Amino acid sequence: MAWKNPFYDAAKAHHTPEGFRNLETDLRQEGDLRRWQKEHKAQGLPFPPAGGYDQFIAQWWQPADLSGDNDAIWWLGHACLMLRINQRYTLIDPALSQRASPLRFYGPQRKTPAALRIDDLPALDAVLISHNHYDHLDLPTIRRILRRFPDVQFIVPLGLKSWFTRLGARHVVQLDWWQKTQQHTMTVHAVPARHWSMRTLKDRNRSLWCGWVIRTESLNFWFTGDSGYSENLLEIPRRLGPFNLAALPVGAYAPKWFMQGQHMDPSQAVSLHQALGCPLSIPIHWGVFDLADESLDTPPQELAQAMQVAELDPQRFQAWKIGARHELNNSGQD
Numbered sequence: 001m002a003w004k005n006p007f008y009d010a011a012k013a014h015h016t017p018e019g020f021r022n023l024e025t026d027l028r029q030e031g032d033l034r035r036w037q038k039e040h041k042a043q044g045l046p047f048p049p050a051g052g053y054d055q056f057i058a059q060w061w062q063p064a065d066l067s068g069d070n071d072a073i074w075w076l077g078h079a080c081l082m083l084r085i086n087q088r089y090t091l092i093d094p095a096l097s098q099r100a101s102p103l104r105f106y107g108p109q110r111k112t113p114a115a116l117r118i119d120d121l122p123a124l125d126a127v128l129i130s131h132n133h134y135d136h137l138d139l140p141t142i143r144r145i146l147r148r149f150p151d152v153q154f155i156v157p158l159g160l161k162s163w164f165t166r167l168g169a170r171h172v173v174q175l176d177w178w179q180k181t182q183q184h185t186m187t188v189h190a191v192p193a194r195h196w197s198m199r200t201l202k203d204r205n206r207s208l209w210c211g212w213v214i215r216t217e218s219l220n221f222w223f224t225g226d227s228g229y230s231e232n233l234l235e236i237p238r239r240l241g242p243f244n245l246a247a248l249p250v251g252a253y254a255p256k257w258f259m260q261g262q263h264m265d266p267s268q269a270v271s272l273h274q275a276l277g278c279p280l281s282i283p284i285h286w287g288v289f290d291l292a293d294e295s296l297d298t299p300p301q302e303l304a305q306a307m308q309v310a311e312l313d314p315q316r317f318q319a320w321k322i323g324a325r326h327e328l329n330n331s332g333q334d
Contacts, residue, residue, distance in 0.1 A: 045293040075284065085185065090186070127153070128212050129155070131209035132197050246279050251285040
C-alpha cells in the first residue's frame with residue numbers, strides 16, 4: 001500500500017497526499033545529481049582552504065566559552081546555534097558528531113572540531129530541529145542529549161515526532177509552517193523554508209522542513225534553517241518582523257545551477273539581510289563540512305565582498321569564529 005501523508009491538508013499549498021513540497025518550482029532536472037557528482041569528482045572539488053585545514057581551524061575555531069550568566073547566543077559551527085535566555089539553554093540543529101552521515105565510516109567528515117560537548121552544558125531546556133538531513137539531525141548527538149537531559153523539550157517540523165519518540169524522547173512538539181508553541185519565556189514559530197527532506201531512500205519529503213522564529217520580550221530572532229533564496233521568504237518578516245537578530249545561510253551553494261533551489265549563496269544572503277533592515281545577522285551553514293564545490297573558506301570571503309558591494313555595515317553581517325558568542329541585550333543586539 002502506498003504511503004499517505006497523515007497530516008495532509010488540501011487547503012495548504014505545501015502539503016501533498018504523498019508528503020510536502022516547496023511553494024517554488026523545483027529547478028532540478030532528471031540527471032542533474034549524476035551530472036554534478038561526475039563534474040565534482042572529475043575536478044577534484046572541493047579544494048582545501050588556502051593554507052590547509054589546520055590553518056583554517058587556527059583562524060576560524062575556538063572552544064565555546066559558557067562562563068557568565070548573561071543572555072547570549074553561540075555559533076557552534078555549520079547550522080548549530082545555542083541560546084541562553086534567563087539561564088535556560090536552547091540548541092538549534094546540533095550536529096556535533098564526526099560525520100554528517102548514517103554511517104560512522106563514510107560520508108561528509110568534520111573538518112573542524114566541535115566547539116563544545118553535550119557534557120559541557122550545565123543545563124538544556126529545548127532543542128529545535130529544522131529538518132531531517134544528517135548535517136542538521138544527528139542521531140549520536142540526539143542520543144547524548146537524551147542520556148544527559150531526558151526531560152528536554154524537542155520542537156520539530158511535522159512528521160518528525162515519531163523519530164524522537166522511538167528514541168525515548170518524552171517531550172516532543174511538532175509544528176506546521178506558521179504554527180507556534182510556548183517554551184517558558186520563548187514563543188517559537190515554525191516558518192517556511194525552501195528546501196526538502198530525506199533520511200532514507202524511501203522517505204523523501206515525508207517530513208516537513210522549516211525555519212524558526214524565536215520571540216522573547218527583548219529578542220526577535222529568525223533562524224532560516226536550510227533554504228534557497230525566494231521572494232516568498234519575505235512573508236516571514238511581514239508577519240513576524242521586525243527582527244533584531246537573524247541567522248542566514250551562506251554555504252553549500254556551488255555549483256549554483258545545482259544548489260540554488262535549496263541553499264542560498266552569500267550575495268543572496270546579503271540581499272535578505274538588507275531586506276530585513278540589516279539586523280545583526282550570523283552567517284551559518286559553513287565552516288564544518290565539505291558539502292558542495294566551494295572551499296571551506298570561500299563563504300566568508302564572498303560574504304565580505306557582497307557586503308562591500310552593497311555598501312552595508314560589515315559588522316552587521318560578518319563571519320564569526322566557530323564557538324564565538326554574542327551577548328544579547330535590550331538595544332537591538334548592537
